Amino acid sequence: MNVMAKDPIAALDGARRMSHGQQLARAAHKTPERIAFRFENQERTYAETDERVTRLARALARRGIGYGDRVATLMTNRIEVLESYFAVHRLGAIAVPVNFRLSANEAAYIIEDAGAKAIVVDAELAPLTAEIRKPGQSAISDLVCLVVGSSPERAGPGAEGYEDVLSASSAEELMIDVPESDPAFIMYTSGTTGRPKGAILSHFNLMINTFNMMSAMSMSGDDTIWLSGLPLFHIGCLDGILPYVMVGGTSVILSSGQFDAAQAVEMLISERATACLFVPAQWQAICAVPGVRERSFNLRRILTGGAVAPPSVIQAMIDSFPGIPIYNGFGQTEMSSVTCVLRGEDALRKMDSVGKPIVNVEARLVDSDTRDVPVGAVGEIVYRGPTVMQGYWGRPEATEEAFAGGWFHSGDLCRMDEDGYIKVVDRTKDMIVSGGENIYCAEVEAVIDGHAKVKEVALIGVADEKWGETPVAVIVPTDSSDPPSEAEIVAHCREHLASYKKPTAIIVVDELPRNASGKVLKTRLREQFGR
Numbered sequence: 001m002n003v004m005a006k007d008p009i010a011a012l013d014g015a016r017r018m019s020h021g022q023q024l025a026r027a028a029h030k031t032p033e034r035i036a037f038r039f040e041n042q043e044r045t046y047a048e049t050d051e052r053v054t055r056l057a058r059a060l061a062r063r064g065i066g067y068g069d070r071v072a073t074l075m076t077n078r079i080e081v082l083e084s085y086f087a088v089h090r091l092g093a094i095a096v097p098v099n100f101r102l103s104a105n106e107a108a109y110i111i112e113d114a115g116a117k118a119i120v121v122d123a124e125l126a127p128l129t130a131e132i133r134k135p136g137q138s139a140i141s142d143l144v145c146l147v148v149g150s151s152p153e154r155a156g157p158g159a160e161g162y163e164d165v166l167s168a169s170s171a172e173e174l175m176i177d178v179p180e181s182d183p184a185f186i187m188y189t190s191g192t193t194g195r196p197k198g199a200i201l202s203h204f205n206l207m208i209n210t211f212n213m214m215s216a217m218s219m220s221g222d223d224t225i226w227l228s229g230l231p232l233f234h235i236g237c238l239d240g241i242l243p244y245v246m247v248g249g250t251s252v253i254l255s256s257g258q259f260d261a262a263q264a265v266e267m268l269i270s271e272r273a274t275a276c277l278f279v280p281a282q283w284q285a286i287c288a289v290p291g292v293r294e295r296s297f298n299l300r301r302i303l304t305g306g307a308v309a310p311p312s313v314i315q316a317m318i319d320s321f322p323g324i325p326i327y328n329g330f331g332q333t334e335m336s337s338v339t340c341v342l343r344g345e346d347a348l349r350k351m352d353s354v355g356k357p358i359v360n361v362e363a364r365l366v367d368s369d370t371r372d373v374p375v376g377a378v379g380e381i382v383y384r385g386p387t388v389m390q391g392y393w394g395r396p397e398a399t400e401e402a403f404a405g406g407w408f409h410s411g412d413l414c415r416m417d418e419d420g421y422i423k424v425v426d427r428t429k430d431m432i433v434s435g436g437e438n439i440y441c442a443e444v445e446a447v448i449d450g451h452a453k454v455k456e457v458a459l460i461g462v463a464d465e466k467w468g469e470t471p472v473a474v475i476v477p478t479d480s481s482d483p484p485s486e487a488e489i490v491a492h493c494r495e496h497l498a499s500y501k502k503p504t505a506i507i508v509v510d511e512l513p514r515n516a517s518g519k520v521l522k523t524r525l526r527e528q529f530g531r
Contacts, residue, residue: 021090055169056087067092075255082506096235105230123149130156198393224484229278279306279518287316305329330354336387382407453484473503
């Protein structure tokens with residue numbers, strides 16, 4: 001199947017394309033024997049990956065998947081997730097990653113909302129897939145279904161083995177002209193404030209974000225080995241992998257499941273990783289591994305992202321990995337995703353900030369009327385630039401609201417200091433209004449996080465007859481046998497904050513609920529403790 005325009009001008013456009021299917025093919029041509037991906041006891045060269053991607057794309061095409069169709073992936077971390085993305089892109093179709101931690105109803109909602117025609121799953125999630133595909137239960141019961149691993153029938157009627165369909169497909173070069181302006185992914189937001197929405201990200205969005213990341217991290221051709229602690233359905237994981245495909249480097253994929261900090265340290269050493277990314281909660285655990293500071297690493301930079309890193313975590317990273325530059329990335333799915341980076345040289349002196357906007361991202365802090373706020377004042381950060389999503393899938397009203405005034409409205413409340421560094425203070429939906437005063441959760445959380453007895457904290461607002469709302473601190477103690485008292489936390493807050501900002505109560509828990517990117521699910525905390 002070779003589909004290229006016959007018109008010479010259109011053919012020339014095709015030769016210039018920047019789609020991800022073509023990027024992989026170029027890497028395979030330049031560095032065919034270099035290892036592209038490594039996972040557990042498996043590894044694939046660029047040439048092997050490219051051939052398997054072509055076979056999978058042809059297999060999907062034979063099953064009716066074509067240009068613009070949506071293909072869902074529901075898998076734990078493995079190389080086949082990435083093969084599926086690249087194969088879908090090579091067809092000009094759109095990849096729809098689905099969080100493997102979702103229930104059948106939650107996953108079915110995303111698959112139906114995207115209008116997916118096919119799904120690629122693994123054996124571990126085959127039973128969940130069978131529940132989603134129950135005959136006659138929904139429009140998605142007829143999904144084309146490919147299963148990585150044994151017993152594909154466990155995913156329901158008509159499911160086929162992934163390796164079987166690959167071996168039966170041709171590896172002949174597949175050429176479909178896919179403009180970089182076309183959608184590459186529909187990435188569903190984490191749904192921390194309601195039903196998830198699908199952010200449409202084009203090949204161009206992600207390609208520019210890839211260049212942005214390479215620039216911000218000072219990457220070069222000898223940056224060879226990347227390791228990430230994020231799941232492959234998450235945009236932050238792609239942010240790390242795509243630059244390494246661009247330079248022909250190796251991406252090491254960690255297995256899904258319970259995060260093991262000691263194992264992560266051993267893998268960083270044994271894989272000779274030159275860069276890595278973990279969310280703040282993972283870094284906190286890594287830095288607590290005994291003797292980590294004395295270990296020998298090949299790292300040239302370490303990154304944190306997915307959630308705003310408290311200063312205590314940044315300090316722990318500085319102490320545990322002396323001399324290795326730290327980069328704190330900030331952004332969101334709708335921005336493809338990185339918007340600001342705190343660069344290594346600023347990690348210590350500006351550790352309470354997320355840095356400055358990166359190249360190709362224009363940002364402002366504005367009030368509710370989209371007017372700029374003065375330096376030091378709180379405003380919503382809004383963005384323009386080539387990494388901004390195309391819109392929300394099937395939600396024109398939500399898209400129009402998000403782009404009010406011609407800027408993308410992030411929902412993040414921030415302050416900018418006199419040097420231009422941005423500090424995140426809250427989400428617009430999480431801000432607490434008590435007695436007419438605005439209380440920014442991140443500000444109070446940063447103070448409570450500094451108490452010796454506090455490991456983690458989340459501040460929520462609860463209804464109050466007199467004040468409307470009052471702040472309550474949900475705390476994970478450093479030592480479960482010696483948790484902080486309410487009096488200790490209130491006294492600590494009085495030393496650093498105005499009286500109205502201190503919590504009116506504390507709740508001690510074993511852990512905070514989080515989504516896949518490490519963000520605390522405050523909606524769940526409010527549901528549990530809001531009364």
